[in-house]
Amino acid sequence: MRxxxxVADDQGVNRKLTMRRLEQLGFEVDVVENGLQxxxxxxxTPYDLVFMDCHMPHMDGFRAAQWIRQREGTQRHTPIVAFTASAGESDRQRCLSAGMDDFVSKPIEEAELLRVVARWLGPAEAGAPYIDRQELIEIFLADAPTHINALRDAIRALVAAAKIFDQLETEFRNFTSS
Incomplete structure (x- = not known):
């Protein structure tokens, strides 16, 4: 199960980019643009991870995070990662005080997104989508004849080049000894 x-962000471009990156990692992603949403x-919906912009209209990310924490009580703890363009230590502390668990600066880089996903959902979730072992074997076997033929051709070319080199070496020795 995915x-x-x-992803909560009032900037459409940020929402779309983050959504696409997460979907490519195999996640089911919902997007909203303000704290009320x-x-x-x-x-x-019970979420496994929330990315929350701190400064959104109608209700900011700080208040939305506090609401989530009050609602969850001790029954559950959904990781909330702050998205913000403000990267100072006071901003980080404000996020943590509001109940957020982690903090990333916008625009978020691919490596940082993977780090956050791995930290809160586990390293396996941050990797490439799962491929079955049998599927990998089938992919390898399907391409094997092409690679074997290319390798055979390369060996033939190498043998031919070695013969030419041997002939040139013999001619050079004959030339220099006379």
Whole structure:
């Protein structure tokens, strides 16, 4: 079963880029653009991870994170990762005080996204989508004849080049000894 991630950001480009990156990693992703929509989404769906912009209209990410923590109580703890363009230590502390678990600066880099996913959902979730061992074997075997033929051709070319080199070496020795 795929893990579910909520991305909350009032900037459409940030939402789309983050959503696409997470979908490529195999996640089920929902996107919202303000804190009120975060509350609606969390009421409908249990998420495995939430990426939360701190500064959104109608309700900011700080208040939305506090609401999630109050709602969860001790029953559950959904990791909330702050998205913000403000990268100072006071901003980080404000995020943690609001109940967020981690902090990344926007725009988020691919490596940073993978780090956060691995930290909160486990390293396996941050890698490439799972491919079955049998599927890997079938892929290898399907391409094997092509690679074997290319290797055979390369060996033939190498043998031919070695013969030419031997002939040139013999001619050179004959030339220099006379």
């Amino acid at each position: 893990k579910r991630v909520l 975060v509350i609606e989404a969390v009421n409908r």
